[in-house]
Amino acid sequence: MIHVSSLSGLADVAGALPAFDLLTLLSPSAEPRDCRALSPARHLRLAFHDITTLTPDLIAPDAVTLQAILDFGREAVPERPLLVHCWAGISRSSAAAYAIACDRNPGFENEIADELRRRSPVVTPNKLMVQLADDLLGRDGAMANAIARIGRGADAFEGTPYQLPLKWPLS
Secondary structure, three states: OEEEEEOOOHHHHHHOOOOOEEEEEEOOOOOOOOOHHHOOOEEEEEEOOOOOOOOOOOOOOOHHHHHHHHHHHHOOOOOOOEEEEEOOOOOHHHHHHHHHHHHHOOOOHHHHHHHHHHHOOOOOOOHHHHHHHHHHHOOOOHHHHHHHHHOOOOOOOOOOOEEEOOOOOOO
16 A cells, blocks of 8 residues: 655554655755654655746756656565655645556556545645656556546645555455
């Protein structure tokens, strides 16, 4: 499973997991946090702004960022969950979870997007991150189209933690 959380929900989600890999996606200006107390088996922190178009003075996600996310997901041990968090648990973390799930399950882009929406009505995966992952994985728009189809999530300041399966089809 991929566990997705906001920063404020991180400790509670981590505390419920016996072991996990942690992916942190925060803005470059976010105060660095020491996550060793959460005891992740592995931890990757990537710093970029939650933007979908290139904006002066802001750091956009790019192909290098998305490749790092995909590589982190590929290096995960199957029996150890992934915990992905960003500031609100809505955009960056949901895009990363979607990209990792799609990487492991080619051809299930629509099903994974539908399940993402079913598990969290507020998620709005970062479209630039999804497009970059789509390009890197050679999905010819399948990922971007699936996320566009589920549309923007309900307005929310912060998402509620949720889980996204890593293996498809669901049984």
